[in-house]
Amino acid sequence: MSVTVDEIAGDVIHRAGDAKRFLIAIAGPPGAGKSTMADNVAHALKSRGETAEVLPMDGFHMDNAILIERGLLARKGIPETFDVRGFLDIIRAVRPADQEVLIPVFDRSRELAIASARVVSPEHRFIIVEGNYLLFSLGKWAELEGIFDYSVMLAPPIEVLEERLWARWRGYQLSEEQASAKVYGNDLPNGRLILENRRRADVTLEMA
Numbered sequence: 524m525s526v527t528v529d530e531i532a533g534d535v536i537h538r539a540g541d542a543k544r545f546l547i548a549i550a551g552p553p554g555a556g557k558s559t560m561a562d563n564v565a566h567a568l569k570s571r572g573e574t575a576e577v578l579p580m581d582g583f584h585m586d587n588a589i590l591i592e593r594g595l596l597a598r599k600g601i602p603e604t605f606d607v608r609g610f611l612d613i614i615r616a617v618r619p620a621d622q623e624v625l626i627p628v629f630d631r632s633r634e635l636a637i638a639s640a641r642v643v644s645p646e647h648r649f650i651i652v653e654g655n656y657l658l659f660s661l662g663k664w665a666e667l668e669g670i671f672d673y674s675v676m677l678a679p680p681i682e683v684l685e686e687r688l689w690a691r692w693r694g695y696q697l698s699e700e701q702a703s704a705k706v707y708g709n710d711l712p713n714g715r716l717i718l719e720n721r722r723r724a725d726v727t728l729e730m731a
Contacts (some may be wrong), residue, residue, distance in 0.1 A: 526726050528560070532567035534726075535649065535673050544620035545649050546670065550657040550724070551677030552714030553600060554687035560677060561653035568649050576647040578617065580654020582627030582636045583610040597704070599634075600713055602656055607663045614652065614670060620645045632695070655713065658722045668722060676724035684714050 539545040549561050561577045568575040583606045590596040595604050616624045628640035643650060656664045658676055679687075688710045692702035 526728065528563045528567050531564055531675065531726065532571060535564075536568070536571065536573065538673060539648070542672075543645075543648065544618065545672045546614075546618065547649060547651045548657040548667075548671040548674040548724075549651060549653040549677065550655065550659075550674065550717075550721070551679075552655060552684055552717045553710040554684040554691060554714070555677035555679055556687075557653040557655075557677055560675065561651045565649075565651050573649055574647045575649040575651060576641070576643050578613070578626055578641075578643060578650055578652045579628060580605070580610060580652065580657065581629035581631075582640070583607070583613075584629055584636050586636070587634060598709055600655070600709060601716075602659065602662055602664060605656070611663070611666055614667070617643050617650055618670065620647075655717055658724055659717060660720045660722050674722075674724040674726070676721060676727040678718055678727055678729050680729070681711065681714065685711060 535545060535547055547564065549557050549564070551557050558579065561579070565575040565577050584599065585595075585604050585606060587596060587599075590599055590604055595601070598604065613624060613626055616622065622645065624643045625639040626641045626643060627636045627638050629636045652671070657667055657671070658674060659665070659667075685706060688706045689702060692705045697705065
């Protein structure tokens with residue numbers, strides 16, 4: 524399916540009607556372009572006079588110290604390396620639009636989450652949640668089923684993800700060996716897991 528950001532913005536405004544709060548999920552594997560899509564949708568909504576904020580799932584990464592203790596640092600990003608309960612609590616707190624909610628944001632350059640780094644206020648009508656496991660059908664992530672009002676799945680071909688992931692890790696000045704470990708030892712296996720265990724989305728984009 525080929526759908527533009529402006530078309531998505533128009534669709535969610537139409538579906539939202541007079542709702543005070545409308546949750547949009549943008550899901551997909553590592554390297555799919557979720558953050559960019561979320562920011563673009565937020566911009567498109569704001570350009571139409573709406574209020575919107577982005578809520579990134581990456582802010583709920585477990586700290587590296589915990590991952591080292593559990594032997595999971597090399598697999599950072601798999602479902603078991605997130606604070607799922609904390610993420611679910613925040614999503615449920617955001618849902619009714621009756622209070623200010625502070626959310627953490629992940630700093631990839633430092634590989635750590637910064638607590639209370641962004642504010643979701645009751646005045647934000649559209650909340651764009653972006654992350655790998657928003658439509659994941661396994662484990663505790665399945666509790667997200669039915670909580671989003673609209674969902675977009677980004678599902679580029681594996682070869683496109685591979686190219687983007689190489690560019691990402693090289694951009695962080697990793698050696699070829701380190702980048703290869705990230706791409707083939709973690710990110711692409713995660714990507715396949717996500718694509719093979721996803722719930723149906725309102726819109727699925729398999730862009731090249």
